[in-house]
Amino acid sequence: MKDVIRVSDMSRRNSDSLCTLDEPDLKPSPSSLGSVKEGPALTPLKPEVIQCCECSLDGTCALNIARPKSREEEDRLVASFLSGLEKLFTRENNWTFLRFLVYTMENCTRCQSCSDACHIYEASGRQEIYRPTYRTEVLRRLYFKYVKHGGLLSAWQHGDIELNWPLVARLAELSYRCNLCRRCAQVCPIGADNGLLAHELRKIFSQEMGIHPKELHDKGTMLQLKVGSTTGMPAAAVKDNVEFIDEDMSERTGLEVHTPWDVEGADVLLIHNAGEILAWPENPGAYAVVLNAAGIRWTLSSELAGYDAVNYGLWYDDAQFTRVALKQLEVARKLKVKKIVIGECGHAHKSLLVNVNRIADDELNIPRFSSIDLLRDIVFSGKLKLDPSRNNFPITLQDPCAIVRLMRIIEPQREILHAIAPRFREMTPHGVDNYCCGGGGGLAILNANNFGDWRSEVAGRKKLDQILNAFSDSLGSSIPKYVCAPCSNCKGQIRDLFSYWNIWERNRILYGGLAELVVNAMAEVKPGFLDWEWR
Amino acid sequence: MTLLLPIAIYVGLGVSLLGCLLRIFQYARTPVPLVWDLLPASGEETDHAEHRGSYFEETNWSKHPHHEHSFCEISAMLQDIFLLHGLWRINRPLWQWSFPFHAGLYLLLAGGSLSGLGVLFHPYAIAAVIFLLARICAWAGLWLTLFGSIGLAWRRITDANLRPYTVPGDLINLGGFALACLLILAGSLSRTMPPFQETVFALLTFQKILQLPVLTQVGIVIGSAMAGYIPFTQMAHFIAKYITYFLERREDAAMKATIQAEMARNLAYHPTWSASHIAAEGNKSWAEIAISNPISAERISK
Ligand code: SF4
Ligand code: SF4
Numbered sequence: 001m002k003d004v005i006r007v008s009d010m011s012r013r014n015s016d017s018l019c020t021l022d023e024p025d026l027k028p029s030p031s032s033l034g035s036v037k038e039g040p041a042l043t044p045l046k047p048e049v050i051q052c053c054e055c056s057l058d059g060t061c062a063l064n065i066a067r068p069k070s071r072e073e074e075d076r077l078v079a080s081f082l083s084g085l086e087k088l089f090t091r092e093n094n095w096t097f098l099r100f101l102v103y104t105m106e107n108c109t110r111c112q113s114c115s116d117a118c119h120i121y122e123a124s125g126r127q128e129i130y131r132p133t134y135r136t137e138v139l140r141r142l143y144f145k146y147v148k149h150g151g152l153l154s155a156w157q158h159g160d161i162e163l164n165w166p167l168v169a170r171l172a173e174l175s176y177r178c179n180l181c182r183r184c185a186q187v188c189p190i191g192a193d194n195g196l197l198a199h200e201l202r203k204i205f206s207q208e209m210g211i212h213p214k215e216l217h218d219k220g221t222m223l224q225l226k227v228g229s230t231t232g233m234p235a236a237a238v239k240d241n242v243e244f245i246d247e248d249m250s251e252r253t254g255l256e257v258h259t260p261w262d263v264e265g266a267d268v269l270l271i272h273n274a275g276e277i278l279a280w281p282e283n284p285g286a287y288a289v290v291l292n293a294a295g296i297r298w299t300l301s302s303e304l305a306g307y308d309a310v311n312y313g314l315w316y317d318d319a320q321f322t323r324v325a326l327k328q329l330e331v332a333r334k335l336k337v338k339k340i341v342i343g344e345c346g347h348a349h350k351s352l353l354v355n356v357n358r359i360a361d362d363e364l365n366i367p368r369f370s371s372i373d374l375l376r377d378i379v380f381s382g383k384l385k386l387d388p389s390r391n392n393f394p395i396t397l398q399d400p401c402a403i404v405r406l407m408r409i410i411e412p413q414r415e416i417l418h419a420i421a422p423r424f425r426e427m428t429p430h431g432v433d434n435y436c437c438g439g440g441g442g443l444a445i446l447n448a449n450n451f452g453d454w455r456s457e458v459a460g461r462k463k464l465d466q467i468l469n470a471f472s473d474s475l476g477s478s479i480p481k482y483v484c485a486p487c488s489n490c491k492g493q494i495r496d497l498f499s500y501w502n503i504w505e506r507n508r509i510l511y512g513g514l515a516e517l518v519v520n521a522m523a524e525v526k527p528g529f530l531d532w533e534w535r
Numbered sequence: 536m537t538l539l540l541p542i543a544i545y546v547g548l549g550v551s552l553l554g555c556l557l558r559i560f561q562y563a564r565t566p567v568p569l570v571w572d573l574l575p576a577s578g579e580e581t582d583h584a585e586h587r588g589s590y591f592e593e594t595n596w597s598k599h600p601h602h603e604h605s606f607c608e609i610s611a612m613l614q615d616i617f618l619l620h621g622l623w624r625i626n627r628p629l630w631q632w633s634f635p636f637h638a639g640l641y642l643l644l645a646g647g648s649l650s651g652l653g654v655l656f657h658p659y660a661i662a663a664v665i666f667l668l669a670r671i672c673a674w675a676g677l678w679l680t681l682f683g684s685i686g687l688a689w690r691r692i693t694d695a696n697l698r699p700y701t702v703p704g705d706l707i708n709l710g711g712f713a714l715a716c717l718l719i720l721a722g723s724l725s726r727t728m729p730p731f732q733e734t735v736f737a738l739l740t741f742q743k744i745l746q747l748p749v750l751t752q753v754g755i756v757i758g759s760a761m762a763g764y765i766p767f768t769q770m771a772h773f774i775a776k777y778i779t780y781f782l783e784r785r786e787d788a789a790m791k792a793t794i795q796a797e798m799a800r801n802l803a804y805h806p807t808w809s810a811s812h813i814a815a816e817g818n819k820s821w822a823e824i825a826i827s828n829p830i831s832a833e834r835i836s837k
Contacts, residue, residue, distance in 0.1 A: 006699055083809070092804040095566035095821075102565060107772035110700040111633075113626035128699070137700060157704035157768065189621035190772045210810040222812070226830040318569075319813045322825040353591060354570050358798050359825070367597040377594050408589035432587050 005128040007137050010170050011162040015056045018129055018170065021454075025125040027461055030468045032475050033501060042453040049449055054169035058129060060454040062176045062213055062446045065169055074165035077209070081168045082146060084208025088200060089147045093207075096318045101200050104192040105143050108136065114184035114194060119435045120177065123461035130458075132184040132194035135174045138167070139197055172211055175201035179459060180315060180441030181401040186432065198441070202316040212316050215445045220312035221320040225327070229274040229308035238307050241277050242284065242300065249285040253519065254526040259288045263299035265336050270298055270371065271328065271352075272343035273488035274308035276513075280491060282531070283344060286515035287371065293522065294378045299337065306331030309348035310488075314355060315442040325356040329364040340368040344513045346400030346440075346487035349407060370403070372486055375518060376412035379419055385523040391421040393480050395517070396470040398427070398463075398494065399434035400487035408432065413486060413514055420521040421484075427466040437463045437485070439493025455493065456500035464497055467509065475507050480532050483511040495535075504534040540755055541741045547759025548647075554766025558774045567797040616773070617641065632690055636683025636712075642676030645669075650735040657736065670731045681716035684709045708761075708768060715758035722751025 005018055012018070021041040042059050055061035068074040087093040088101070114132045115121055121130045128134055141161035144150040150158065161167070178198035185193035205211040224230045229238065242259050249257040260266070270291070276283045291298045301307055305327040313321030329352075332340045342349050353368050378384060397417060403409050410431050417424040427434070437444070438460030446455075471481050485491045494511045503509050510532060520529045590596040614620040619637055622630045649669035656662045688709040691701040722728060725748045729737075737745035738755075747755075765771060802822040806815050812829045819827070 080809070087807060091566045091801075093806045093808060095801040095804060096569045099562065099565040099568045103562070103775055107769050107775045109769055109772060110697070110705070111622075111626065111629055112696040112700065113622060113629065115696060117625070133700060156707075157702065159702040187621075187625045189615070189619065189625070190776045192772075207808040207810050207813055210812070217812075222830060225828050319808070319824050320829075322821075323828065326825055357570055358567070358794055359569070359802065361795075367595070369594050369596065370591060373592060373594045407591045408587060409591045410588045412592055 007134065007141065007159065008161060010138050011164050011167040013164065013166055015050070015166075017056055017059045019058050019127050021059055021124065021127070021458065023457075025127075026457065027123045027125055027465075029461065029501075030465050032468050032472075033506070041457045043450045045449055054173070055449075056166060057170045057173040058127075058177070058454075060451050061173065061449045062443075062451045063172055063211060064448055065172060065211060068165060078163060078165050078168055080209050081204065082163065084204035085142060086147055087208060088204055089143070094200075094203070094318075097196065097200060100193055100196050104136065104194070104197055105140055107190055108133065108140070108188075108192040109190065110137070111189070114188050114192075117183045117187045119181075119183070119438070119462035120179065120459055123458050129174060130177060132178075135171065135178070135201065136194045136197045138171060138174075139201060171201060172205050174198075175205065176213065176441075176443065176446065178441060179401070179436040179438065179443055181436035182406065183401070183433075183435065186405060195441075199315065203318060206317040207319065213442070213446050213448070215447065216312045216316055216442050217320070220310075220445075221317070221324055224305055224308060224310065224312075224324055225320075228304040228306070230310045230312065231274045231278055231308070233274060233277070235302040235304075235307065238274065238277060239302060241281070245277065245281045245285045246288065248281070249289055252526065252529055252531075253289055253522075255289060255293070255524065257285065257288050257292065259284075260299045261302055262335065263297070265338075266297050266299035267338045268296055268298040268341050268374070269301060269306075269332050269335060269337040269339070270341045270343060271301070271306065271309040271348070273310050273345035273348055275310070275488050275492070276343065276345075279495075280488075280512065280535070282516050283513040286513065286519040287343065289519050289522070289525070290375065290378060290384070290515055293524070294381065294383045296378075298341075299335070301331050301335060303331040303334070306335075309342055309345050309352065311348060311351040312442055314347050314351045321351065321355070322359060325351055326360070326364065328352060329356065329360055329366065332366045333364055337366065340366055341371050341374050342368065343371050344486040344488065344515065346402035346489060347442075349400075349409075350402040354407060370407075370409055370412075372403070372409055372412045372416075372514065375515060376416050379416050379518060384518070386420055386518070386521045387523045388420045388422050388521055390521050390527060391517055392423060393482060394423045394425065394471055394474045395421045395482045395484055396425055396427055396467060397430065398437060398467075398483055398485035398487070398490050398511075399430055399432075400485070400490050401434065401436050401440050403487065404434055405432045413484075416514065416518065417484065420517060425470055427470045435462045435466060437490040437493040438497065439489050444489040444493040444496075452496055452500070456497050460493055460497040463494070464501060464503075467494075467503075468507070471507070471509065477506065477508045479508065481507070481509045482517070482530075483509060484514055484517060485511050486514040508532075510534070538741055538743060540747070540752055541738050543756045543759040544738060547762040550763030551766055554763065555771070555774055558766055558771050562775060566801050567794060612777075616777075629687075629690065632683050632686030634683070635679040636687055639676045639679030639681070639683055639716075642672045643680060644676075646671075646673030646676050651739060653732070654736055654739045663732075666732045666735065669735065673731075677716045677720050680712055681720065684712040684716070688713065704768070708764075708770060711757060711761045711764075715754050715761055718750045718754030719758065720754075722748035722754060725750070 009018055023037040023039060023041045026041055045055055045061060052067060053061055054065040054067055068077060091098055118132045124130045141159045142163060144154045144158040175198050178195060180195045180199055182195035185195050220230050223232055227234045246257045246259050270287060272284050305324060311321055311324045313324050342352050349370055438455055443455055443459060467483055474481060483494060485494055491511055498504055516530060519525055619630055619634050622633055646669045649665055649672060653662050653665040653669055656665060688706055691697045691705055727748050729745055803820050805820055807817060808815050814829055
C-alpha cells in the first residue's frame, strides 16, 4: 500500500523507510514481460547495512552514510549541513550556479505541472518523495528558514520544516534519486529547474560534508586525477588495450586498423569515455575504422585524463568538475591539436562542450564538437561506401539527455540512421521530449547494496517500456533488434536493465553505439561486423 | 472620500515598482554562472529549426556566429507571457484558471495605464476614448482576476497534487486578489458609484470631493496593498523569468570580453567549502583550486 508522505515527514525520527516500493504500486511493467512480481520491488537491504547505515528513505541506499554514534555527532553533522546550505547561497562559494538556484528557490509557484514529466515519479507509481518538487520543497523551506532567516511570516508564506539529522540523511539519499535529466525543467512554464536543485544538494554534501557516492568520487574523479581514468587504467594499460582492440578490429573488418597516439598537431583529438575501451571495445574500434577510412588526421592522447572524457564532477562537485575538465583541455593544448572531438558519451559532451566554456581561457578554448556530428559529416561526405542492407534489422535510437535535450544535437544521428538503417524506428516520445534511460546524473554507475534493483525497477522502467513499444512489431527471440545508444552511461544502464528483465533471452534486443552501425554498413568491411552476442 | 485612497494607490504602485526594480537588480547582480545548458527558460517553440536542434549540430559551430532572439523566439516568448502557452501545453486544467487570472492582471495593468493616460489627456476629446478603453480593460480585468483567483484557490484546496504543496500564504495571496476585485465590483455595481471617468480622475489627482461606496474604497486599499506585495513573493516569477531568460540567452561569443572579465572576478573568489578534497584552506581562490590536484597537489603547468 502506498504511504501518504508529506514534506514534513523528512524529519521523522525513526529509521523506517519513508516509503516502501511494492511491485503492485509501481507503474505496471510492460505487458510483454508477462506476469507481475508480487511483494517488494527491491531485494531487501541486508540487516547489517540497515544497522550501520542511514537507509531510511525508500528501501535502498546509494551512499552508505554511517549512522552517527551519538546525539553530539548528529548535531555536528546537522551543523555541517547548515554551514554548507549557507555557503551554497553565497557568490564566493557558488558563483557557478547561484543565479539558477535562487531563481528556482524563489519563483517556483508549486503548480506541479512538472510532476508528470518525471519518469522516476511516474514509474514509482507516483510516490511522493520522487515528485520533482518534493526535494526542492524541502530545500526551499530550509532556505527561507535558515538562509533568509524568515520568521513566522516566512513560514506562513513558504511553509515550515524541522531541520534534524534524519532529514539531512534522507535528503542526501534523495539527491541521488534524480537523473538530472531535466525533463521537468523543460516543461516548467516559468523555467524553474528541479534537476538543478538535486545537483546543488549533492554539492552541499560533497563540498562541505565530504559525502558522495564512492563510485563518483573515490573511484571516479579522484581516481581519474590520480591515474588518468575512472577505469583505473594508467596510460600503459590503455595503450595495451587499444592495441588489442586494433588487432581485433583488423580481424573482424578485414582492414588494417591502427590507432594513432599522441600525434602533435593532429586535426582531431578524439576523447572517448574510457569505459568503452573495457566494456564496449567495438565502439572505439569502430571510430578507428571510420576515421582511418575517411582519411582524417586524428589521435588519441595517453596523457593523464586525456584518454578519458568522463567527468563525474559534473554531477556532484564543482571543484572536481573544473579540475578534470581543465586537465582534459590542457592535454589538447599541449598536443597542439586543431579540434577536440568527444566520443559517444553524453555527460562528457555536456561537460566539455558546454559547462567548461566560460572558465577555459583563450588558449584552452580549443574548438570542440561532437563525434556524432563528425560521423554525420563522414557518412555524407561520400568517402565511405555504405550498404544499408547490412543493417536490415529493427533499430531504435536512445536519445541521451545531455546530448539531445540539453545540447539539442538531435538530427545528425537521425540523418545517419535514415541513411544506413532501413528499419530504423523512433521511440515515443523522442528527441528533446525523450525519457532518460534511468542512468543519468551518475546513477548508471551506482551499485551499492540493492541500488541496481532500484535503477531497473524504478529509474529505468519507463525506458524499458519505450524500447519494447518501439519493437512491438518484432518482439520475441526470432528477430535480432538493436538499441542504438550513443552514450556510455545509457549503454551501462541499458545493459543492467536488460539483464535485470532478461530482455536478451526473451526478445533478442542488443544495444550498442552509433559508430558500430556505420562500420557494419561499410561495404569494404567483411560482412557481419556486429557481434550478436550478449555483453 | 479622504485622501487615503489616492495615497494607497500611489504607495501601492510605488512599492510595487520599487520591488520589481529590486528584483531585477537582485538577479542582474548574481554572478555570471557556468553555462548549465542552452535554454534555461522553457523554450520549446523558440528554436527556429523545425526539429528544435541547436548550433551544436554543426562540426564547425564555434566558427559561426549564431544569432539569438529571432522574430520566432520573441513571438514565442510573447505567447508565453500573454497566453501562458507553456502552461497550456502541459497543464490544461490549471491553465483554465491561471490564464484568466493572469489575463485579468494584465488587463488591470492596461486599465490603470490607460486611466493615467486619460488623466493626462483630459482636456482633449481623445480622453473620452481612452477612458472608455480603460473602463473596458478595468471591468474585464476585475472579473477575470476574480474568476481566476477563486478558481486557482479552489484547485489548490481540492487537487490532490497541489494540496500538499499549498501553504497558507498561497491561499491568502489568491484570497487577497479575489477579495479586492469582489469588493470593487460590488461597490461599483451600487447606485451610489460615480461615473468611471470622474472616479479615476479624482483618485489619480487627489480630489476629496468624490464619494465612493465603502466596499469599493476597501477593495481599492486591499488591491493597492496586493500590488505592492507581489514583487516580494513568488508571484514575481514574471520578472525573474524574463530577466533570467535574457541574461542567459546572451551569446558567449558576442559577449566574450564581458564574460571573461566576469569570470576572472568569479575565479578570484575564495571559497570556504570544508570538505578535505576541495583543499580550500580559506586562502585559495577558485582559480587555484581548479588547477590543483587533490591527489598529488600537482599543478597543471600553464
Ligand atoms: S518547477 Fe515549475 S512546473 Fe514545477 S511546480 Fe515549480 S513552477 Fe510548477
Ligand atoms: S531532472 Fe529528471 S529525474 Fe530529476 S526530477 Fe526532473 S525529470 Fe525527474
